[in-house]
Amino acid sequence: MLWNDVTRIRDEAPVIHSITNYVVMNTTANALLAVGASPVMAHAIEEVAEMVGLARALVLNIGTLSPAWVESMLAAGVAARKRGIPVVLDPVGAGATAYRTAVAHRILAEVKPTIVRGNASEIRALAFAESGTRGVDSTHPTDAAVDAGRVLSQRTGCTVSISGVVDVIIHGASTARVRNGVPLLARITGSGCTATVLTAAFAAVNPSPFHAAAHAMTLLGVAGELAAPRSSGPGTFQANLLDALAGVTRDELEGRAKLELP
Amino acid sequence: MLWNDVTRIRDEAPVIHSITNYVVMNTTANALLAVGASPVMAHAIEEVAEMVGLARALVLNIGTLSPAWVESMLAAGVAARKRGIPVVLDPVGAGATAYRTAVAHRILAEVKPTIVRGNASEIRALAFAESGTRGVDSTHPTDAAVDAGRVLSQRTGCTVSISGVVDVIIHGASTARVRNGVPLLARITGSGCTATVLTAAFAAVNPSPFHAAAHAMTLLGVAGELAAPRSSGPGTFQANLLDALAGVTRDELEGRAKLELP
Amino acid sequence: MLWNDVTRIRDEAPVIHSITNYVVMNTTANALLAVGASPVMAHAIEEVAEMVGLARALVLNIGTLSPAWVESMLAAGVAARKRGIPVVLDPVGAGATAYRTAVAHRILAEVKPTIVRGNASEIRALAFAESGTRGVDSTHPTDAAVDAGRVLSQRTGCTVSISGVVDVIIHGASTARVRNGVPLLARITGSGCTATVLTAAFAAVNPSPFHAAAHAMTLLGVAGELAAPRSSGPGTFQANLLDALAGVTRDELEGRAKLELP
Numbered sequence: 209m210l211w212n213d214v215t216r217i218r219d220e221a222p223v224i225h226s227i228t229n230y231v232v233m234n235t236t237a238n239a240l241l242a243v244g245a246s247p248v249m250a251h252a253i254e255e256v257a258e259m260v261g262l263a264r265a266l267v268l269n270i271g272t273l274s275p276a277w278v279e280s281m282l283a284a285g286v287a288a289r290k291r292g293i294p295v296v297l298d299p300v301g302a303g304a305t306a307y308r309t310a311v312a313h314r315i316l317a318e319v320k321p322t323i324v325r326g327n328a329s330e331i332r333a334l335a336f337a338e339s340g341t342r343g344v345d346s347t348h349p350t351d352a353a354v355d356a357g358r359v360l361s362q363r364t365g366c367t368v369s370i371s372g373v374v375d376v377i378i379h380g381a382s383t384a385r386v387r388n389g390v391p392l393l394a395r396i397t398g399s400g401c402t403a404t405v406l407t408a409a410f411a412a413v414n415p416s417p418f419h420a421a422a423h424a425m426t427l428l429g430v431a432g433e434l435a436a437p438r439s440s441g442p443g444t445f446q447a448n449l450l451d452a453l454a455g456v457t458r459d460e461l462e463g464r465a466k467l468e469l470p
Numbered sequence: 471m472l473w474n475d476v477t478r479i480r481d482e483a484p485v486i487h488s489i490t491n492y493v494v495m496n497t498t499a500n501a502l503l504a505v506g507a508s509p510v511m512a513h514a515i516e517e518v519a520e521m522v523g524l525a526r527a528l529v530l531n532i533g534t535l536s537p538a539w540v541e542s543m544l545a546a547g548v549a550a551r552k553r554g555i556p557v558v559l560d561p562v563g564a565g566a567t568a569y570r571t572a573v574a575h576r577i578l579a580e581v582k583p584t585i586v587r588g589n590a591s592e593i594r595a596l597a598f599a600e601s602g603t604r605g606v607d608s609t610h611p612t613d614a615a616v617d618a619g620r621v622l623s624q625r626t627g628c629t630v631s632i633s634g635v636v637d638v639i640i641h642g643a644s645t646a647r648v649r650n651g652v653p654l655l656a657r658i659t660g661s662g663c664t665a666t667v668l669t670a671a672f673a674a675v676n677p678s679p680f681h682a683a684a685h686a687m688t689l690l691g692v693a694g695e696l697a698a699p700r701s702s703g704p705g706t707f708q709a710n711l712l713d714a715l716a717g718v719t720r721d722e723l724e725g726r727a728k729l730e731l732p
Numbered sequence: 733m734l735w736n737d738v739t740r741i742r743d744e745a746p747v748i749h750s751i752t753n754y755v756v757m758n759t760t761a762n763a764l765l766a767v768g769a770s771p772v773m774a775h776a777i778e779e780v781a782e783m784v785g786l787a788r789a790l791v792l793n794i795g796t797l798s799p800a801w802v803e804s805m806l807a808a809g810v811a812a813r814k815r816g817i818p819v820v821l822d823p824v825g826a827g828a829t830a831y832r833t834a835v836a837h838r839i840l841a842e843v844k845p846t847i848v849r850g851n852a853s854e855i856r857a858l859a860f861a862e863s864g865t866r867g868v869d870s871t872h873p874t875d876a877a878v879d880a881g882r883v884l885s886q887r888t889g890c891t892v893s894i895s896g897v898v899d900v901i902i903h904g905a906s907t908a909r910v911r912n913g914v915p916l917l918a919r920i921t922g923s924g925c926t927a928t929v930l931t932a933a934f935a936a937v938n939p940s941p942f943h944a945a946a947h948a949m950t951l952l953g954v955a956g957e958l959a960a961p962r963s964s965g966p967g968t969f970q971a972n973l974l975d976a977l978a979g980v981t982r983d984e985l986e987g988r989a990k991l992e993l994p
Contacts, residue, residue, distance in 0.1 A: 229773070230492050230754050230757050230773070231757040231758055231761050231773055232758065233492050233493040233534075234493055234494065234496055234497060234659060234660070234758055235758060237493050237659035237660075238658060238659050238704065238705070238708075241657050241658060241659055241704065242657065242703070242704050242705070247659065248563070248566070249491070249492070249493055249533070249534055250534065250563070250566075250567070250570075251534060251536065252535060252536040252537070252569065254536075254537070254567075254569040255567035255568075255569040255570060258566075258567040258568065258569070259566060259567050262566060271773070272757075272773055272774065272775060273776060274775065274776040274778075274800075275776070275778070276536075301772065301774070304772070304774075304782075304783060304786060305774070305778075305779035305782040305783050306779075306782065307776065307778040307779040307782070308774075308779060395765050395766065395978065396762060396765060397758060397761035397762050397765055397771065398758070398761075439975075440972075440975045440979065441766070441972075441974060441975025441976070441977075441978045441979050442762065442765065442766050442974050442975065442978050443762070443766070443970065443971035443972060443973060443974025443975045443978075444971045444972070444974075444975055446705065446762075446971065446974075447705035447706045447708065447709055447971055448702075448703075448705060448706070449705060450703060450704050450705025450706075450708075451701075451702045451703025451704065451705045451706055452703070453703075454657065454703045454704050454705075455702065455703050492754050495754050495755040495796075496755055496756065496758055496759060496921060496922070499755050499921035499922075500920060500921050500966065500967070500970075503919050503920060503921055503966065504919065504965070504966050504967070509921065510825070510828070511753070511754070511755055511795070511796055512796065512825070512828075512829070512832075513796060513798065514797060514798040514799070514831065516798075516799070516829075516831040517829035517830075517831040517832060520828075520829040520830065520831070521828060521829050524828060538798075708967065709967035709968045709970065709971055710964075710965075710967060710968065711967060712965060712966050712967025712968075712970075713963075713964045713965025713966065713967045713968055714965070715965075716919065716965040716966050716967075717964065717965050
């Protein structure tokens with residue numbers, strides 16, 4: 209299943225439309241290209257709905273939001289749902305400011321994303337209207353966020369993917385865990401956002417958002433494990449991570465995967 | 471001629487003003503610095519015309535366009551033409567959406583760029599009002615776009631540079647081909663946009679847009695050939711490509727160049 | 733003192749809020765993560781004042797400014813000063829256009845930044861209302877800018893940090909010099925902007941802006957010296973620079989530091 213998704217992405221090169229934050233546009237486009245997907249970025253209200261028509265998944269990432277971008281995210285999201293393609297929301301920094309939290313809630317309500325992919329703080333902010341996000345990094349241990357993920361999934365119907373030392377993927381009453389990854393992933397900017405776009409690429413080829421989210425986190429974690437020993441710090445790790453995403457073999461992926469499905 | 475351009479860029483460090491897409495700003499600034507040019511980015515309507523006054527070439531790239539940016543591109547483009555400095559248009563994703571295609575046509579009409587640098591799909595969209603762009607990557611083999619390039623060049627008077635497995639540069643009835651390059655160039659984001667800014671750097675030092683465009687594609691292709699064997703994937707390739715652009719020697723460049731001029 | 737600051741940043745992971753230019757957002761976020769700080773980017777007027785409330789330093793960088801962003805910079809800057817956290821201004825390209833120079837002066841007047849970090853051309857433009865910036869790179873030798881830095885510091889009360897072959901830090905009548913660094917730092921985009929965000933990270937943990945600025949320039953210069961011999965050009969240098977910022981040891985830093993304090 210996992211490897212099947214990887215080969216389908218490589219063979220089909222699904223177009224993934226991202227409306228995302230400035231910081232990670234380059235990083236996430238390169239991650240999508242590395243796994244074999246075809247990234248496109250467009251944010252003007254004049255074209256987002258039409259651009260979504262060319263894509264097989266849509267990413268909405270609120271990392272550097274502003275009102276005009278929010279309107280475009282909503283329009284693209286609604287167009288994507290009408291076409292039946294998956295929408296992955298990354299609520300970057302939800303809980304950090306009232307505006308950011310409100311926008312995330314508005315996207316949840318108006319777009320009804322297929323998958324929400326965030327860290328523990330962000331998921332708790334959406335589930336419990338808590339604050340306490342520390343910048344864009346998590347301050348809650350992942351497991352403490354499992355309850356929040358369950359609340360959010362059951363209220364909205366979406367799959368919730370929580371990244372952390374152990375990644376937890378929740379859909380309704382089902383829970384998967386991914387125990388792959390390395391500390392260096394937290395020392396480069398955009399590794400969470402990379403998880404989000406990979407989730408979209410997997411959702412483009414796998415009809416189960418729950419499995420797509422779990423597979424994406426496994427691939428990213430394994431790629432990190434392959435890249436870390438070749439790296440002498442976060443700079444070389446970034447380059448080696450892209451190499452690993454592009455070159456990972458079936459044996460490497462299946463041999464290292466620590467994916468616990470229900 | 472080719473090496474002469476390279477040394478002039480290294481010696482003169484021409485300022486290249488780019489109004490470009492968010493995804494590749496960092497990548498293309500680094501590519502310009504690697505070859506010895508001096509990149510500047512500015513997009514506010516309040517300053518673009520004045521900033522163009524400091525530059526020796528202007529890049530207009532519509533990869534993440536929006537109305538305010540389009541107005542700035544038009545103002546900067548007109549100011550550049552009044553000053554007599556070359557303007558290179560990269561019609562990223564032309565054909566993908568009606569808005570994007572319309573903006574590319576508007577820049578063609580109002581600015582009359584010196585050079586249009588795109589992939590086959592984009593050039594066909596501009597020449598024949600065809601659609602069918604697949605994201606921002608090409609769906610047409612380059613050679614199938616030669617006719618389109620000729621139509622576009624003869625209608626507008628600009629040089630047309632079409633990137634692909636074989637790059638084709640067209641000016642009126644003249645055609646050049648560049649058979650350099652490696653597949654990894656298609657696995658990193660912004661390699662097309664890098665071709666565009668290098669084209670601008672060469673146009674800053676070479677009065678023939680046709681030769682400037684051909685030389686830029688040759689340098690990029692050769693740099694890719696030098697970088698690929700040192701790389702284990704797209705991540706390390708990115709770094710090695712910049713190293714090769716900065717360090718390529720006359721022997722390496724002239725020994726590898728597969729440039730067919732008329 | 734220098735090493736003490738480094739360990740405090742690594743231990744305390746201060747949140748640094750940047751409102752900066754598109755070109756360097758990724759680069760500077762990665763530099764902050766490499767030294768152990770926690771970057772956050774937010775520019776919407778709806779949230780900047782609240783986001784500043786989570787941060788221990790604020791960076792204002794005018795490299796790709798536009799009116800809405802300027803308003804956000806002013807609002808964030810005023811909020812930061814009310815809270816008593818340091819504000820570091822990077823007047824990228826001041827002197828290049830009238831708009832850019834005017835915005836830099838407006839931020840100086842309305843925010844009263846703690847530290848201004850620029851190259852010689854930019855500092856001269858702010859001190860003497862000179863023009864002559866060449867793109868965003870410096871055209872004045874650093875030492876020729878020392879007078880300008882003194883004028884600017886004494887007029888505004890801020891610390892002035894001028895990067896160049898020799899970095900000069902000025903506060904009132906005090907002057908420090910840093911003789912670290914390598915030419916490759918000028919061959920990658922955003923090394924000045926990286927100096928700025930590192931200055932903010934040091935200012936977050938060191939109550940003396942003068943010492944914070946001097947320590948930041950020393951760390952960056954030493955990291956460049958460690959990275960350069962491992963690099964074959966500007967691409968690999970970028971990666972190795974991040975590795976060096978993350979991994980530099982006390983012996984390496986203190987052994988190489990060429991910091992002349994008054």
